[in-house]
Amino acid sequence: MSDELKTTDSVDTWLCTVEGAGHDFRPYTYQQYGRQWTSWRCVWCHGVACGNYGAHDPCMRIYHHTEPHQSRSGLEWPIGGTRPDSWAS
Numbered sequence: 001m002s003d004e005l006k007t008t009d010s011v012d013t014w015l016c017t018v019e020g021a022g023h024d025f026r027p028y029t030y031q032q033y034g035r036q037w038t039s040w041r042c043v044w045c046h047g048v049a050c051g052n053y054g055a056h057d058p059c060m061r062i063y064h065h066t067e068p069h070q071s072r073s074g075l076e077w078p079i080g081g082t083r084p085d086s087w088a089s
Contacts, residue, residue, distance in 0.1 A: 004030055005041060005048045007064040016045035025049055025060060 005028075006013050016023060028041035028048075040049035040060065050065060051058020059069040068076045069083070077083045 004028075004046060005039070006046045006062075007048065008062045008066070009064060010045070010047070012045040013042070013047035013062045016042060016047065023047060023049075023060070023062070027053055 008014070013023075023042035024044055025040040026043050027038050029036060029038045031037075038053045040051065040053055040058070041047065042049075042062075047062040049058065049060050050063045050069065051060060051071070057071040057073050057075065060072045061067060061070055066079075068078050070076045075084065
């Protein structure tokens with residue numbers, strides 16, 4: 001990936017939150033494979049979120065994370081697992 005988008009492989013994405021601050025994700029549009037894409041990207045470290053832009057409450061961990069998926073609302077599910085129904089009580 002370019003400097004425009006970073007994954008957990010980049011030390012910048014870790015340093016961004018080392019003092020307890022959270023990532024500040026905003027929509028970011030870019031070209032990849034000849035197509036326009038929009039992703040959630042941290043304005044400080046350029047880490048791209050795992051979840052898809054436009055999805056309801058997507059995973060907001062940095063792409064290629066090793067922890068369980070976690071949405072902005074706090075919903076968690078295992079990597080490779082099925083996302084639980086967030087509407088169930």
